[in-house]
Amino acid sequence: MKRKFVLFMVVMMLGLLLNACAGRNDETAPAPGATGTASPPPAKNVTINMFQFKVEIAEALDKLKNEYESSHPGVKLNIETVGGGADYGAALKAKFTSGAEPDVFNNGGFNELITWADKIEDLTDQPWVADVLDVAKKPMTKDGKLFGMPMNMEGYGFIYNKDMFQKAGITTLPKTLSELKDACSKLKAAGMIPFANGYGEWWVLGIHNFNVGVAHHDNPTQWVTEKNEGKVKIAGDKVFEEWANMLDLTLDNSNKNPLTTDYNTQVTLFASGETAMMQQGNWTQVQIDKISPNLNMGVLPMPINDNAEENDKLLVGVPSNWVVNKNSKVKEEAKEFLNWLVTSDVGKDYIVNQFKFIPAFKSIEVKDEKALGPIASDIMAYSAAGKVLSWHWFNYPDGLINELGAIIQSYVKNKNRNSMFSEMDKQWERLSKK
Incomplete structure (x- = not known):
């Protein structure tokens, strides 16, 4: 099963790479730790405000929030979801206009990255960067730098x-x-x-x-x-x-x-x-x-x-990316959370088994394709066969x-x-x- 999934990822990268339009990324960030089980940070007494659009994972995110807060004393996650029939882009602009800027939010990349470039932190030096599938980096790559973490495929x-x-x-x-x-x-x-x-x-x-x-x-x-x-x-x-x-x-x-x-x-x-x-x-x-x-x-x-x-x-394709507000007072804590999400055993489990995401990271394995459900299984099969449109x-x-x-x-x-x-x-x- 692992070999089958690796094949799927390789073919997906080759197939989608033909239609990508962003520049090549030459980041040299180190690979994430093998265990993803770093010691809990000291108490900080900070709140990370997240503003995201995926209504389908809102309930699972609330559970993840409890998991993170219990293992990171002094750090609170405040997660607000705006999606479904609502216009997330308009709601995000309203947030920034009102001065209630979130610390972590979503960005689709390409032209959307350019639109928000003055608000988004450069994440090229983060430990998870080398683990991202090459095709998944392209929407958020600009001038050889990576500005977002892909949610999934x-x-x-x-x-x-x-x-x-x-x-x-x-x-x-x-x-x-x-x-x-x-x-x-x-x-x-x-x-x-x-x-x-x-x-x-x-x-x-x-x-x-x-x-x-x-x-x-x-x-x-x-x-x-x-x-x-x-x-x-x-x-x-x-x-x-x-x-x-x-x-x-x-x-x-x-x-x-x-x-x-x-x-x-x-x-x-x-x-x-x-x-x-x-x-x-x-x-x-x-x-x-x-x-x-x-x-x-x-x-x-x-x-x-x-x-x-x-x-x-x-x-x-890549639906969206997690980005960090470059002007956030807690941007280091926000980066720490994103790193935990894709390197810890708990975070990886949520991505696959709770969010039902097709991972955009090489090290996040789908040990049983059935865990993602039949829709994702068909998408993975089409991708492995190179039968995709962008x-x-x-x-x-x-x-x-x-x-x-x-x-x-x-x-x-x-x-x-x-x-x-x-x-x-x-x-x-x-x-x-x-």
């Missing part, structure tokens, strides 16, 4: 209920748009709702769904660069026409009122067996397990045309993902494709000039 696609597929007589998993359409017809004929669409959440559309169209370009990184420079358009782009066909297919086979369906409702609809599929990723595993433990499920690609080889891929929204202009989400939500209402593409081009151009 994640992937997404259409999560599906294997038992419902079997009952509907779907014997071949769909890898093309036509095959997916046929699967939807069989599900409906069997009295089942194919998709739970949480399109009330702008990010489901503006981040993950739209990225499918971007990632299917021959050179998506170059396409985004040229789009930021005003050299290409979405209107008239064949790939985005195909992407819109996929979006339409989900709408034609949807739960009722997708625009008023939020994230929690979407996941609940799927986890309770009311729908056969949903567009989401392995971050939903914890919530699904709470509703339906041991649900028989997997992950399908999100096909936009009928080229099976092109479409049989999942979308994999994430690109961190390279869009600041604020664009919100605009894209709103524009696609409008399309869900009016189905005016030309208007959607035209408005996307307009807002991209406007925000690129800021």
